[in-house]
Amino acid sequence: MYTAKFEINGQELILETGRMAKQANGAVIVRLGGSEVLATACCSSEPKEGLDFVPVTVEYNEKYYAAGKIPGGFLKREARPKDKEILVSRLIDRPMRPLFYKAFSRELQVVPTVVSTDQINPPDILGMIGAFAAVMISDIPFNGPVGAVRVALVNDEYVINPTFDQIDESVLDIVVGATNDGICMVEGGGKEVSEDQMLGAISKAEEFLKDFLVFMQEFQDACGKEKLGFHESALVLENSEAMEEYLSPLIEEASFVKGKFERLAALKEVKNAAAEKFAENITDETKPLFSKLFNEIEKKIMRAAVIEKQLRCDGRDPKTIRAITSEIGILAKAHGSALFTRGETQSLGVVTLGSALDEQILDNIDGDKRERFMLHYNFPPYSVGEVGRLMTGRREIGHGHLAFRALEPVLPPKDIYPYTIRIVSEILESNGSSSQATICSGSLSMLAAGVPIKSPVAGIAMGLIKEGDKFQVLSDILGEEDHMGDMDFKVAGTKNGITAFQMDIKISGISKEVMTVALNQAHEGRLHILERMNSVISEPSDNIPENVPKTISFKVPTDKIGMIIGPGGKNIKGLSEKYTAKVNIEESGLLTIFAATSAQAEACEADIRGMVEDPEAGNIYTGKVTRLTDFGAFIEILPGKEGLCHISKIAKERVQKVSDALKEGQEVKVRLIEVDRMGRLNLSIVDADNPDWKPQRTPSRPPRPQGDRPQRK
Structure with missing residues (x-):
């Protein structure tokens, strides 16, 4: 068994091999605090002929026992990978894939497994480090070392490998992968951060990774296996x-x-x-x-x-962006829709607005969460003129998450805009950068639905051609340029700054000079696209479709929440049925009503406000007669609050029998004339229409005479 340690923010990152999973080609367990990941790397025993790619798969997985949890739902074992696991698998795959050798020609599988989590240190970075280390010490040929680090910007300071809490407080969160030749992968997002802030974060990551790559190489040198040989093909193409x-x-x-x-x-x-x-x-x-x-x-x-x-295959120069057209209101019954076309790439963005009950519930080892914003990306085979299966693969999940990350920072706060928002992007045509077209159509469709986003968002994909010391950055790349180029560099944001960022390098690494040129050129391109989008719609639409749910939000006292819900949810269910509405109440007292019409929402609001309102003497109410007695009628003036209208206060003329004047279930207008010392409500029908009514003062007791008080025996 061999162990190596590296200090990060006062904590020890520990790599250990030789104790677990010894039959794998390479196995490493990574520890940081209370978080642990076991990563393994294996290859097939025989090579495959004719492969022109690296057949590697990464299967990052999180075990519920790592957090002391049992999976929710009926199935009590980990099943198909969750979106988060797929996204981390892609994050691990992208820096590694260019470092494998095609000539090795064997199937490869890397499996990082989260076996412990302390809910403080994110395990995804440990999964990346463990995967890289397992491959490096294995007998699989690999052009390492490679390392990864997360950088966050918290209170204007860059933090290396931040905790979950620090990530929540940050305005910038990126993951950077690098080799000895330079940066090879960047992914993350920000809250409209500048290009300089993004470059600062990448520089901070580079500074850390220089030392960390030395540590990784020393770990390999100390315990790595001898590498296997390459498969030598006897096939030769004659002539x-x-x-x-x-x-x-x-x-x-x-x-x-x-x-x-x-x-x-x-x-x-x-x-x-x-x-x-x-x-x-x-x-x-x-x-x-x-x-x-x-x-x-x-x-x-x-x-x-x-x-x-400086000539591209479609005749453009490096900076020119393809022709752009934007249309909104494409679908008659959708809450919001937009068609965004850039060259031969086209996305139909569709927005659906729902209630808080439509939020997505996420059950994972980081803790259960509710997500009010969803973005689903679909890439059907007809978008490239092919026949194939309609399915959601890793690519669809990855592209959808990138667009989600780009749009989430501009959403209005929940207390201002309580809707659950779902965007679906249907890619109708594709020739480069469909994920960025999704960002554009998603932004346009939200504006068309009247969602008060902070600012429109656009995305652009950049490319790179590098030959020796010469390089050329390309704006708005085609599919061929992505396939034959050296970089796929996606930047999304508003006019104020970057909200999402993803870069994959197919060569060993790029310099800061190339990165700076690419970011500045992407900034110019993004502003151009935003200008074209804004010519169609730049502010939330006032023309909201009739089928959008009407909503009202207000705060209620937290001590009244139980009364509003009622025993077994009786009261809140009754309100929902009565007004065909959805009523959601949170622990903070924020109550939201969703109804088909404004009238239903307002009527439901009036009932709820009545439930939490304390009756006040002198106010006039419309009440319902609940029961009759010989001496008067009990009338409910607010939900759960009823008072007595004495027989003498029912009418101006003398009433012989209460039932002659009132019936149970009858609605009457009453004035609350008194709340007595015991909290009982005294009502008057007679005084409800009396504009000159004034509360009668209870006569005060005469003052006790001064002098000596008699002594009690």
Whole structure:
């Protein structure tokens, strides 16, 4: 067993190997405070022929026992991965994937498991560190070291690996991955932070990771296994030089045909012609090698055109953004809808507003939470002209979360706008940056639904082509530029600052100079997109659809909450049924009514205010007769509050029998003339219409005479 320690914020980060999961290729347990993650790395025993990618899967999982919990619901064991686990798996995968070798050609699986959590130190970063360490000390070839750190901006100070509480207080929260060559991954969000603040956080992360990467390398050197060899393929593509000479001019011409499908068709025609010309050199086994050669030539031509000519495959220069159109009110019955189109990427954003009872309940090891904002991203196969299954995969969850992160900071507070908000983005066309189109359509659709967001939000995807010391940053990248480029760099925000940020680097790392250029160019692009969006709608719409629930919120005394709810929820259920409304009350006393019409909401409000109101002498009420007696009638003037109207106060003329003047269930107007010492309510029907009525003063006792008091025996 081997153990290594590294100090972070006065706590020891501990890496341990050799005690658990010893049959895995690599296994490490990571501890920080009371949080622990066991990470394992394994590879298949045999290589696979013809792979042009790294077949690695990351399965981050959180065990409920880590927090001393039993899973909620009927199924009492951990089942399919939750969205959070999928998002962390993607976070771990992205820095690692470029560091594996394609030539290894074996299936890889990395499994970080949260086995303990102290609810103080977030386990996701431990999962990243554990996964990296497990691969590094294993016998799987890996171009490490690689490390990760979270940085938060709390009270204008950058905090390394913040606690949950510090993250909640922060205005910026990012996770940074890096190798010895530089930054390779950034993901996070902020509350409209500036580009300088974002760069400051990344610089702080770089400063920390320099020392941490040395620690990771020392850990590998001390206990790492000898690496396995690469799979050497015997397959060779014959006559490849002649193929390249023939293909290069044809691919160059086809690569700059305007239009995605037209360009793909032109390239396919060139490929088919070459396959026919060199048919005798291409066998079934070497077809993948021919496709690889074709793709390499295409990539080389595209990258050279950007670096040398500043020319992109659709004819744009590096900074130009594709044509943008925005429309709102697309769907008649939706609460809010918008169609955002940028080039050949199109998103239909649809907003639905619900009550507090529609909030999403999250049951995880960090504690149960309720989420009032949801964003669901759908990427159907028809968006790229293909046939396939309609499903929600890791990509959909990841893109949806990025858009969620971008829009959440501009939402109005719950006490001002109590609705639950759900956005669905249907990607109808895709050729680059559909997640950023989702942010734009989501912002537009919320404004169309009348949601009072702080400011419109737009997103843009940036790319990078780097050859030696030369580089070129690309604004609003296409799918081909993402595939053949060196960086996918997404920035979303308002005119005031950044709200979401995601960067993946396909090369070993990038410099601060490249990062600065990319951020500044993204800022220009974001403002351009916002300008186009604002020309359609820039403020919340006043034209709210009729089917949007009407809402009223107000505070009630906390000591009255029990009375409003009633025994077994009787009172609140009765109000809901009577007014066809949803009534939600929180521990703070914030009460919210959701109803189909304003009249229903206001009537429900009047009843609830009556329940919590203390009756005041002199006020006039509309009450209901609850029972009759020989000496008068009992009348309920407020829910749960009734008083007596004496027979002498029922009418101006003499009443012989109470039942002659009143009936049970009858509504009458009464004045509360007195609340006696015992809290009983005395009512008067006669005085309800008397404008000159004044409360009668109870005669005071005469003063006791001064002098000696008689002594008691």
